[in-house]
Amino acid sequence: MAAANAAPALDLASSRRSLFRPCIDLHDGQVKQIVGGTLSDDKADAVKTNFVSAHPPRYFADLYAQHQLEGGHVIKLGPGNDDAARDALAAWPDHLQLGGGITAANAAEWIAAGASKVIVTSWLFKDGKFDEARAQQLVDTVGRERLVLDLSCRRKPGTQGWFVAIQRWQVVTDLEITQATLDRLSKYCCEFLVHAADVEGLCQGIDEDLVRCLADWSPLPVTYAGGARNLDDLQLVHTLSHGRVDLTIGSALDVFGGSGARFADCVAWNTTGLTPSVEK
Template structure:
């Protein structure tokens, strides 16, 4: 890899559940079976505190994800702490997307709204893209593995849709948005390693900025994602990081990494 090639960068996150900043094993989320929910970390700090931390260190491209109801105010607090710098997702639709931009989101992230009854709706994609502008829209193509394929998952990653994540689907979606966010739900929150095959495929398929989340557990994963994707995919760390109660990755090391490579990326 030449020295002029782009490096994959760290992208921060704020995951909200019941109004608190948490790190959750993605595959255990459901609408009503809270007893099965596996939570890795619940922060004593507010969403705004994390937004201010990211602002202090100039960590751009971060996303605020509302996992279920009861998170609107916490999301607004994060956006208010760093207006125009954080993306927001979770329950975003054509009707409320503009409101979230007005609340300070840099972009809105959409998933479930695009899949009524788990079926992809190009009409809905066109509608929300028209409402906010493609440059303000991120499509979350979070997925779960089914055999040798990855299928888009919605409804807190519990419902499998009819869309396969592949070159064709990503090309179609990219006509109406400016960025992808991809949670590998099967490994989300487990700190057992990224889905290397998926990251490699994404590097071949994507033509717009893309952030992958799921399984990152070591600072060297940034080098691994750079290698696998050709630097076309950025990486989110969650449960492994010390600011989220993890013991595997130091937040200050991620900051230093971005400072070192973002100038040329």
């Protein structure tokens, strides 16, 4: 029999803490923060840019390495970003995830270049439909533990749900984000990344309903991105998801020209568990 004064067993589920997950978004070979919904293949001048860094990608990879911020993602937003992506991955090999244009033909190449995992979306869809044969091909190529499915999504007019958006979030598919969808796709990856494309880059607040649903539905670790303004939003994600969903903060972050969230405070949140005071 256990001693009367024995400490209670730790409830790992309840003790999980939502984490800040860093990013390096690449556009035209530079580190940028853009309004995701303005990406377009046909109208380059329509892209709304919040920030363009004077630093190369490896600067941010070095920064994340210095503070041991695991699980960050490097996203290639369109062509012309391969060299920039390799620059970031080489600075902290096997610690950053890489997304953008990933296929079964190049996934292993990016793992060899230093990506800890590859993030894939558009290639998994054929004629607008999710292709499970392609998903299995990726698993066979690099392994499920090296794959992250990016289920970035938008709302469709007249619906209450979210549907996966591909091709730089320009094409909304018929794949709805539901518990059944996440359960089905979980056999092809070890993690989900979900950008709320309708609020991405706007710094006007997270999609609270989506965060709640991801927490309730996802059988895998999941990172949410889109709309975060400050550390209050990180606390809000933690509260809404009971620590089951991590958060990426982009345009609001001071290292990306923002004024709502300080990078040092995000590091403190992850490393000490403290919630710094947030300047309003």
